[in-house]
Amino acid sequence: MFSILGLILSLIIIMYLAYKGYSTIITAPIIAIITIILTTGFNGHLMANYTEVYMSGFANFIKNYFPLFMTGAIFAKLMEEANYAKSIAHFITQKLGKDKSILAVVLSGALLTYGGVSLFVVAFILYPIASMLFKEADIPKRLIPGTIALGAFTFTMTALPGSPEIQNVIPMKYFGTDTFAAPIIGIVASVMMLTLGMLWLTKRAKSAKVNGEGYGNHSDKSIETDYSNLPNIFSAILPIIIIFVTNLFFSKVYYENIDGSYLSEFGTTLSSVSGTWSVIIAIVLADVFIVLTNLKKIKNLKSILDIGVTNSFRPLLNSSAIVGYGSVIKSLAVFGVIQSFIFGISSNPIISEALSVNLICGLTASASGGLGISLDALAPTYLHISQALNISPEILHRIASLSSGGLDTLPHNGAVITTLAICGLTHKESYKDIFVTSVVIPIFVTVIIVILTSLRFAG
Secondary structure: OHHHHHHHHHHHHHHHHHHOOOOHHHHHHHHHHHHHHHHHOOOOOHHHHHHHHHHHHHHHHHHHHHHHHHHHHHHHHHHHHOOHHHHHHHHHHHHHOHHHHHHHHHHHHHHHHHOOOOHHHHHHHHHHHHHHHHHHHOOOHHHHHHHHHHHHOOHHHHOOOOOOOHHHHHHHHHHOOOOOOOHHHHHHHHHHHHHHHHHHHHHHHHHHHHOOOOOOOOOOHHHOOOOOOOOOHHHHHHHHHHHHHHHHHHHHHHHHHOOOHHHHHHOOOHHHHHHHHHHHHHHHHHHHHHHHHOOOOOOOHHHHHHHHHHHHHHHHHHHHHHHHHHHHHHHOHHHHHHHHHHHHHOOOHHHHHHHHHHHHHHHHOOHHHHHHHHHHHHHHHHHHHHHHHOOOHHHHHHHHHHHHOOHHHOOOOHHHHHHHHHHOOOHHHHHHHHHHHHHHHHHHHHHHHHHHHHHHHHO
8 A cells, every 4th residue: 555655646746747847858767766765665776777677668668669759750840841731721721711710720730640740840830820710710819729639639649540640659569550450440539539629619619709708818929920922732731641641551551461570580570560660661751752842942951850850859758758667667566556456447458458548648648658658568468368359459559549648638748738838828728628628528539439349349
């Protein structure tokens, strides 16, 4: 019991420090050491746990996902530099009109994230356009963060088949799947999240209008954005199409028909790495395409590549730090108690996986970090149990990805804090809508999917 209380205390501390803005890169190893002291006393071999356990988890996450973070960050910077991201968002908003401002911003965010643009970058791109549209339609500015969250932090991040976002990539390593795993489940979940989120935001906007609340008295200099001379929409979406088609070809055609036996020399199998390889190849080809077709527009390629690589470091290291912290937690005897508790709730791997991923993502305030921790500890067990129940690895992949997009966006989540800062709003003003669109609705949808999927295999 004392060990469990010590673990809970350490989690409270790491959440509190994250909420206060302290970097997890610094706090995670410190709290990991404190956790060892709280749960084992001073007999826990502190330095050995730091260098051999914490840093092993930290380094393994970088080994597995650095190429994805780096190529994705470069892609986002190139899309920004070529004005493709702005062109996509502006095209959608112009076609839908100001009376569909909320839907326009949501769809813009969805298309950008589905194309591989980082959640943080999407917030920067969408805010000026959302501000302009919401002001013209006289919709309260406080609804902008929730609208951005629905488009960028929900269905395209975890549910939509083929998404190159890291939350849809991490499960591939553990289940030998690809980003298109369980497409029907993913599509159904996506439609549900989008529909429920739009119903909520539309209701909020109508209530504000009835109460006479308009955009509000805000000085938004960033609204004054030049939308002239943007590239045409076909040019703008072509890199996203390249990612989708290339990823689909390599994951579903090419790697399904080659001999991967040589990988035994490297201690792995083709099914474990082909999904990640497909996404990396797809993003690299899209990066090269943007560079070659924008040689005149891109004045300083070296600077753009440097910025893209630099932009990948912070989110990568933050996630790695959380995974390192999780590696220490996983090594403690108390983790076995927690694991037994989770399995005690249900022997069904679908239910158990959904619970464990959601809880750990919530405790760490990181979808990617929590997902990595959960699957690293529990994926082999889920695979073993699911085989007896005839549950495919693709279903486990999709449930894991869906579950990572629930409790992760609590108030101390990095993407939440960044989005509110970009919009110039506070938690008090706007977090309620972020909470409903990116926590309540995704969890509700995941519960429905879990129930329906479990009933299918129970029958």
